[in-house]
Amino acid sequence: MTYQKQEMCDLIGYCDSDWAQDKIDRKSVTGYTFMLSNGAITWKSTKQQTVAQSSSEAEYMALGEAVKETLWLKQLLTQIGMKFQKPVVINEDNQGAIALASHPSNHGRTKHIDIKYHFIRDHVAKKDCVINSIRTDEMVADVLTKNLGKIKFNKFVKDAGMQKI
Numbered sequence: 001m002t003y004q005k006q007e008m009c010d011l012i013g014y015c016d017s018d019w020a021q022d023k024i025d026r027k028s029v030t031g032y033t034f035m036l037s038n039g040a041i042t043w044k045s046t047k048q049q050t051v052a053q054s055s056s057e058a059e060y061m062a063l064g065e066a067v068k069e070t071l072w073l074k075q076l077l078t079q080i081g082m083k084f085q086k087p088v089v090i091n092e093d094n095q096g097a098i099a100l101a102s103h104p105s106n107h108g109r110t111k112h113i114d115i116k117y118h119f120i121r122d123h124v125a126k127k128d129c130v131i132n133s134i135r136t137d138e139m140v141a142d143v144l145t146k147n148l149g150k151i152k153f154n155k156f157v158k159d160a161g162m163q164k165i
Helices: 055-079 094-101 106-118 118-127 138-146 151-157
Strands: 013-016 029-036 041-045 090-091 129-133
Touching: 013 138, 029 055, 029 138, 041 055, 041 106, 041 118, 041 138, 055 094, 055 106, 055 129, 090 094, 090 138, 094 118, 118 129, 129 138, 138 151
Parallel strands: 013 090, 090 129
Antiparallel strands: 013 029, 029 041
């Protein structure tokens, strides 16, 4: 891992999910990574506990885990003296998940996930975090959710600040 010296250190997250790739139980995989000074400081890859009924739902559940990590990281980094002057950016590549997080309108097809995951909206409204749309080919967390070819894998590993020594 390499970390670059910078005037301002912004905490930036990348959040992703596959959708129902496990052929046995059809549960999706959540992956996220958080970067500080252009290097990964935390990451996670885990199978979701419930079966998502759409790719947007799988991504929204992954986003919920990333928001929880955001809150924990903000608390930890604040305790060691880091100041946050703007919301933490969490990059997401699924427009449906971004819409669910950003717009508190009633989405009838996702009513069943309201209680467990709509806390995301609360933290977006409080400006703890902001959900940013990025292209899939920029999604660093992709390496945590699915098998990638060598070129993509190496690109995302490098983007996470890892290098061969």
